[in-house]
Amino acid sequence: MGCVSSKQAVSVTPALDYSARAGSGRARVGLDQHPCFMKNGDHHHHQVVVSCGASELGESGRAPSSNGESLSFRLRNLHKYIEGEQVAAGWPAWLSAVAGEAIHGWVPLKADAFEKLEKIGQGTYSSVFRAREAETGRIVALKKVRFDNFEPESVRFMAREILILRRLDHPNIMKLDGLITSRLSCSMYLVFEYMEHDITGLLSCPDVRFSEAQNFFLENQSFKGEQRLNNYTKFLSSVGHHLMNTGKSSKLPHATLFKPQQPYDSCLHETFKDLPTTAVNLIKTLLSVEPYKRGTAASALASEYFSTKPYPCDPSSLPKYPPSKEIDAKNREEARRKKIGGRGHGTETRKCTRKPCGITKLAAEDLAAQKQYGQNNISNMRVPKGGNGKSGGEAQKPSLDKLEEIFHMKNASQGDIPFSGPLTSGFAWAKRRKDNASIRSHSRSISRGHSNRLEPSSALQQKNNSDTKGHDNGDLTYGVRTNSRGHDSYEINKVTLRKQWRQFERPDSFDASEEYHSQELSLALYQREGMEARGSNLVFQDQVDKVDFSGPLLSQTHRVDELLERHERHIRQAVRKSWFQSGKKHGK
Numbered sequence: 001m002g003c004v005s006s007k008q009a010v011s012v013t014p015a016l017d018y019s020a021r022a023g024s025g026r027a028r029v030g031l032d033q034h035p036c037f038m039k040n041g042d043h044h045h046h047q048v049v050v051s052c053g054a055s056e057l058g059e060s061g062r063a064p065s066s067n068g069e070s071l072s073f074r075l076r077n078l079h080k081y082i083e084g085e086q087v088a089a090g091w092p093a094w095l096s097a098v099a100g101e102a103i104h105g106w107v108p109l110k111a112d113a114f115e116k117l118e119k120i121g122q123g124t125y126s127s128v129f130r131a132r133e134a135e136t137g138r139i140v141a142l143k144k145v146r147f148d149n150f151e152p153e154s155v156r157f158m159a160r161e162i163l164i165l166r167r168l169d170h171p172n173i174m175k176l177d178g179l180i181t182s183r184l185s186c187s188m189y190l191v192f193e194y195m196e197h198d199i200t201g202l203l204s205c206p207d208v209r210f211s212e213a214q215n216f217f218l219e220n221q222s223f224k225g226e227q228r229l230n231n232y233t234k235f236l237s238s239v240g241h242h243l244m245n246t247g248k249s250s251k252l253p254h255a256t257l258f259k260p261q262q263p264y265d266s267c268l269h270e271t272f273k274d275l276p277t278t279a280v281n282l283i284k285t286l287l288s289v290e291p292y293k294r295g296t297a298a299s300a301l302a303s304e305y306f307s308t309k310p311y312p313c314d315p316s317s318l319p320k321y322p323p324s325k326e327i328d329a330k331n332r333e334e335a336r337r338k339k340i341g342g343r344g345h346g347t348e349t350r351k352c353t354r355k356p357c358g359i360t361k362l363a364a365e366d367l368a369a370q371k372q373y374g375q376n377n378i379s380n381m382r383v384p385k386g387g388n389g390k391s392g393g394e395a396q397k398p399s400l401d402k403l404e405e406i407f408h409m410k411n412a413s414q415g416d417i418p419f420s421g422p423l424t425s426g427f428a429w430a431k432r433r434k435d436n437a438s439i440r441s442h443s444r445s446i447s448r449g450h451s452n453r454l455e456p457s458s459a460l461q462q463k464n465n466s467d468t469k470g471h472d473n474g475d476l477t478y479g480v481r482t483n484s485r486g487h488d489s490y491e492i493n494k495v496t497l498r499k500q501w502r503q504f505e506r507p508d509s510f511d512a513s514e515e516y517h518s519q520e521l522s523l524a525l526y527q528r529e530g531m532e533a534r535g536s537n538l539v540f541q542d543q544v545d546k547v548d549f550s551g552p553l554l555s556q557t558h559r560v561d562e563l564l565e566r567h568e569r570h571i572r573q574a575v576r577k578s579w580f581q582s583g584k585k586h587g588k
């Protein structure tokens, strides 16, 4: 694992140790013992017992009344102290404030240490890029995760993935090498070792046929690997609901979310009648809705399926397949569909079909945004440091929100067609495209409500495609109309707006000066903006939920796997949404 300290006990020190390899996430940040506290337990800050002197009592210097208070008081100080240390090491404050443990012992990697190549994957909450490490030439995968850095729950959610990845150390699990972000950045990239294949890619290759033993091997291996577990999740979404609806009521907190309109009988045995009973039994266990009944990876490995013939082949006997990834399969499929169906049978149709209301709303907002951009003199916009948001910055805000949403449209998770092939070279988002990045970094995550809201109309989608040329990597794509009235002024204002943002915020430019940027300023502005955005999102949310959980989702041209994929996404989104909400309710 790329982490020096992930398996070590937490201890902190005022001293930062930068002696490790420069620019590496593996660099060590102070693991020396601080005389003020000692460890008790192995991996939680909460378990640190503090025994500080009077000088450590904080600003007031007042001694708290009871032991409990004293401890929490000191722990608060300790947390602040750790946060300060992490920020000094280059981590953004929003991250260390809520997810200090996930980054503990690491220093952020620098964007310009990598040359970003083409987009190679699209996950529900991420876009994945191939990249080259400048110093070594090593090829890595950069996973840009989507989250809302102003939503502590969202950051925590993302950080949990990091924390788990850091703790995993296995040949079948892609290693997390580090994180790219900076003190002034609102986004983050996870740096992984590069994987040439994924199962979906391999399975989609017409030339690749697995023998039973190879298949078995892959299954067996895959229980040990994160990548394949993703595929199981997809699989789960395909048959899971049958299991869920066998008449037994689930005790899960959000079970009603998944409750279908009509009950189903489990059809696992029927669906997999060609599989041996041992395999179906294993699947059944793995798909149990109730967590306590569900098999773990370890129990799966011990299942009969893996101990009966045919045994897995020896890994060394596996042929070396040409690189093939899910994105290639998607692109091939998309090309095929376009060829067969011509216009109107692609993703655009699907998106339009699914969310007509959202589209209408988006189009209306788009027009409103254009109008507003036309009216406002954006070039005069100047956001004062520490301002209260009542100046030009605020005036521009609603437009900016809309604009950035439109910008992110293509990046929305639902049914995106990822780009393949080298679209740019160099770490463009840090160097050449600070303009876009400014807006992007300012933006909040499009996961959850935002992404749903951004389902484009076909007109927007068309423009998306053409606008992509001028921009980088498919990471950020403009969904601006070309054929709408007012387009020119919109374009001009858009450029101006980007310049303005660039002046006070240089996200993703990892050595940004603080001359114009103020995280507090951004925070103040966006807290208000977040409320506005959330308010307007409510309009869409109902529609989205309605679409997500009822009725036929696809037109006839769509394949079952797309349906399943989308189901999976919807389920995850619903779960995460409710998870966030319940987290908020409980004031976590």
Ligand SMILES: Nc1ncnc2c1ncn2[C@@H]1O[C@H](COP(=O)(O)OP(=O)(O)OP(=O)(O)O)[C@@H](O)[C@H]1O
Residues within 6 Å of the ligand: 120, 121, 122, 123, 124, 125, 126, 127, 128, 140, 141, 143, 174, 192, 193, 194, 195, 196, 198, 230, 325, 326, 327
């Ligand atoms: N380390 C890697 N090397 C090469 N490609 C990768 C790597 N990690 C991810 N990818 C590619 O990116 C795609 C999306 O990644 P992944 O499934 O991990 O994203 P995700 O956001 O976790 O998705 P989801 O939430 O839908 O599971 C994968 O299908 C894979 O092809």
